[in-house]
Amino acid sequence: MSWNPNDNDPWGRKNSPPDLDDAIKQLRKMFFSSNTGGGGSKGGGASFKFNFKFFTYLIMGLLVLYVFLGVRIVNEADRLIVLTLGKYNRVLGPGLQFHFPVIEEIYAEENVSKIRTFVLPTNMLTRDENIVDIELNVQYTISDLIKYSLNVEDPEITIRQATESALRHVVGENNMDNLLTSGAAAISSGILLRLEEYLDIYDAGISVQQVNIEQRQPPSEVIDSFRDVVAAREDKERLRNEAEKYALSIVPQARGEAQRQLQDAEAYKQKVIAVAEGEADRFKALLVEYDKAPEVTRERLYIDALEDVLSSSTKVMIDVEGGNNLLYLPLDQLIKKQEEDDE
Template sequence: MFRLIKAIIDFLNNLDQRRGSQRSAPSTGSEEAKKKLKKFAVILPAIFVILAVLSSIYTIDPGEVGVIQRFGKLSSYSDPGLHFKFPFVDSLSKVNVEKVRRIEIGFRSERARMNVIQESLMITKDENIVDAQAIIQWKIKEPGHFLFRVANPELTIKNTAEVALRSVIGVTKIDDALTTGRDEIQVRTKEFLQELLDSYTSGVQITDVKLQIVDPPEEVKDAFNEVVRAKEDKERLINEAKAFFEDVIPKARGEAEKMIREAEAYKEQRISTAQGDTSRFNQIYSEYKKDKDVTWTRIYLEKLESILQRPKKVIGTDSSSGAINLLPLKEVFKD
């Protein structure tokens, strides 16, 4: 911009020198004053026009929103790209609505981590004291509200976040805060904080609440850690018992089902065998009724055959002498 103004001034000087060289008579003092006045009258509007043109053109980068104020009052918003505004009437404020900012509660980590005790010490529902530290992540969702509805947005977010976290910790028991209730504390703090900021029309969106630590004070920290470890051991044993239950019960049910199936199969087998024996007996009995002597003799011989099949030794007695005789029938029945 300054180079352009300098070029206009040099052009006007060269133009004045050309006019002076064409004149033959020497210039008087009044004529020199008139020349300077004319030069000034040309330069000043030119500079004004250049500044007006340059200030009326602006660009909005991706992720930003341009907030236009006309005579100090909110007028409109501008999306990313090249835009034009009225010079000397409109004022522009660029707001990054995609950037995620953070606020720290209970500690500071700008150079070296430093605890802020007056922020982190909080009272639980059962009137115990805990040291709670958190990070609040937020971004701008309404640029106009963020710029004009709250005097100091970051300080407001910090104070409101501390209030929300204290409120949630105040309705939570210390056992839950130290062990399994951390996720619930984060969710409830985020919801309550967003509700408070919306009531202030702050134009801020809370993206996340992350608890860094929730510990008892240093004076009783060791005792609380022992309690926490005992509860963790309890949970571990319960989980192991549940795992054993889930492992043994299905196996027992499978064994029971197997035994039932085997019993049912044995039942069916016994029934089939009994039915077959009954049918066979009925057939024999029907033949027996036709000719009892023949049938009785056949059955007797079949039974003796099954009893005396391939005997190793046969012991008998002599009715006359009463001596015990060993009949070597093994050789007789030998193949």
């Protein structure tokens, strides 16, 4: 049995949950009052009663909510496009920013320092009417957020279509061999320049940073044959390089040998001229002596001639005057024996 049969707390208040009907009645009293009889309405119904305090709180709450909805914190790399009644108004930079909700709209929010990348796989027709599979990697940034957000409906689709158009134009001006071998870098540069021209025409506010051809190969049906062609071309280049290397090594050697022979010939020429001049001078000197004593000079010349001839001969045959026998002198044996005796 309860100690308080009236269900009151120690302070005399009811110890029961609040009644919903009572709460509704209290709320009605804030706005309406009951007029019965007198100068009131004839039916004695409820009339509106203005509560200034409640209205003030309501207005302040709505105002705080409005301000709260208009406050934005913008990151360092982000920018916000604000439209006022559908018309461009301003760009919000980094930091704590405010706009007027309902009247102003945050149309776009973009990271202007981010490098965006997309890959475009496609197949193209070259100038020599060959089909080649290409995978293109494009990197770009936002150069003008206003143009990027307002001038084109979908910037990503726009740059993809412009890239495909530039790729088709540049690849169509080159042969397949040039695209698949050493001309890929020049083709990438050409695509970059033409893509920038297209984006300038569109006034899209996009700056292309880099264009790379990631993959380039003929269709899978003919790739094996093309690899054989590439291998043959590489062998041709290798043999050509080896030939040029050999030429670079042998030509200087041949030039050096030719120069040496020219120098030897010049030295031999000078030698022959010097010997001839010496012989001529000697002959002139002998002529002077011959004029003075012809017989003596003639005998001396004869003896010198025999000395020159016999000095280089190892065998001598001597004809004995008044006889039929020849005298044989084995000079080589005599010289050899003399050398043995000397040892």
